[in-house]
Amino acid sequence: MTDKELRILFLRTKLEHESENLNSDDFYKKIEHKIGWKQYNDIYSEYANNSFFDYQTHTKLTELGRNTLKKLEIEYEQELKDKKAERKKLHNESVMSGWKRKTFWYIFALGLFGGIYSGIDLFNKITSSKEVQEEQLTKQEMESELSELRSLILSQKSQGTLVNPKAE
Secondary structure, eight states: OOHHHHHHHHHHHHHHTGGGTOOHHHHHHHHTTTSOHHHHHHHHHHHHHTTOBOTTTSOSBOHHHHHHHHHHHHHHHHHHHHHHHHHHHHHHHHHHHHHHHHHHHHHHHHHHHHHHHHHHHHHHHHHHHHHHHHHHHHHHHHHHHHHHHHHHHHHHHHHTOOOOTTTO
16 A cells, blocks of 8 residues: 555544544554554654644544545545556557557558659659650751741742742
8 A cells, every 4th residue: 555545544544433532552453454553653643743633532533634634535536547547548559559560561661652653753754854845946947947938939929930840
């Protein structure tokens, strides 16, 4: 038992047996199966010095003793709730850790595949844009040649005679 549990046990038992007007030795016999003599004497002397018992007989709890008992019980219950919450939190974290461990390599492989695919796609786009630029240059050259030919044809039509190269 923890120190807080022993103090709660001591004060609760004292409160339950107030009507019996037990002296120190008789009271110890009621709780000796749960607390040792040294611990009993330490707690008893501390509570007697702090006025937790009535001044004359030391068999009843004062208002200060009852308030201390309530405060200790509330703190103890809160500690139990905190321990339970901590245990639940650890359990949930271990479950999540298991899921992370099981799914890591699948997600990693999928991400690696996506990264490689996007790298290849980017490389293909960069190289194809150079080819497109080369094609555009040739198209521009062809258009300039066509425009020259058209201008020649138009100039010959405007002169009114078309020279047939076969005729000469």
